[in-house]
Amino acid sequence: KRPAGAPSPGLAKEIGKVGVVGAGLMAGQIALMFARRLEVPVVMTDLDADRAAKGLAYVRAEIDKLEAKGRASKLKAAKLRALVSASADKSVYADCDLVIEAVFEELQVKQAVFGEIEPIVSDECLLVTNTSGLSITAMASKLAHPERLVGMHFFNPVAVMPLVEIIATSSTDEETLATAYAVAKKLRKTAVGSADRPAFIVNRLLGRMLAEVTGAVDAGTPVDVADVSLDKLGLPMRPFALLELVGLQVASHLTTHLNEDLGPRFPISENLRRLAESDVPVFDAEKQGKGRL
Ligand code: CAA
DSSP states (O other), rough: OOOOOOGGGGGOOOOOOOOHHHHOOOHHHHHHHHHHHHOOOOEEOOSSSSHHHHHHHHHHHHHHHHHTTTSOHHHHHHHHHHHHEEEEGGGGGOOEEEEEEOOOOOOOOOOHHHHHHTTSSOOOOOOEOOOOSSSSHHHHOSSSSSGGGGEEOOOSTTTTOOOOEEETTTTTTHHHHOOOOOOHHTTTTTEEEEHHHHHHHHHHHHHHHHHHHHHHOOOOOHHHHHHTTTTTTTSSSSSHHHHHOOOHHHHHHHHHHHHHHHGGOOOOOOHHHHHHHHHHHSSSSSHHHHSSS
């Protein structure tokens, strides 16, 4: 069934090679997912060879885990290792059909990335941002061909979270949008189309929930009490385990953006900011247990 708002799948382009900008955690997870589900070569790049190599090592370790668990046969695992590569040289994007960025969540950084990538890629290449809520229209405004830019927001852990938000701007053409939906289907994700507005749909909900729980701690509620406050809601993870999964720095950065864009209904937690700055994992997901609340 075609998702609501998706153009005819007949308009979708074939994807024969994928580029991922960045080699961090989300980038590595995204690279592996594309290789696994589209079975095409995927190349990641990062600022230097060291970071690129670290990203590739992470992906290879994830492939080892899939093989060890029987999720990928020996042959499939070997194919995946051959499909994913990493480089510090962005010219590898020249023959890609789709390049997705998963770099630091800052508009200027993403604009600079696309500014660097657009002259390298072919005219047919789709440009995709994995932003979790920055303005895609603002990214498109800097492009020579804004019609080929679309947002595909994946969630952590990418391999298991079934959802992807797809965000078109007023410039995105039908071919690009149809390809994004067709790719999401091949990746076995459920696609929901969101308007291009701050934090789209999901991060507003998550941001609000996490702000309320960290706010309770700021107001004096003990951490462990706040952490079980959502018990019986059927959430897959306790709020502080989720905060750790997202990453304290990412979460703090996210709440700052939400606060700037949407005002005081998205307050900034002083405790979260302090913890993110100190980079100490205080909310220990293992100790607090995961599983259902
Ligand atoms: N990478 C790859 N695979 C992972 C993983 C990871 N980081 N974490 C878990 N998995 C896999 C496990 O290996 C396991 O796979 P197998 O079945 O093959 O063994 C499977 O997921 C289930 O894991 P577990 O049995 O260990 O644990 P679980 O049943 O508690 O599920 C969970 C773990 C999927 C993370 C679940 O707790 C969950 O859905 N939590 C909520 C996550 C969430 O809300 N994510 C959104 C974060 S916000 C975001 O990403 C947006 C943003 O822009 C910041």
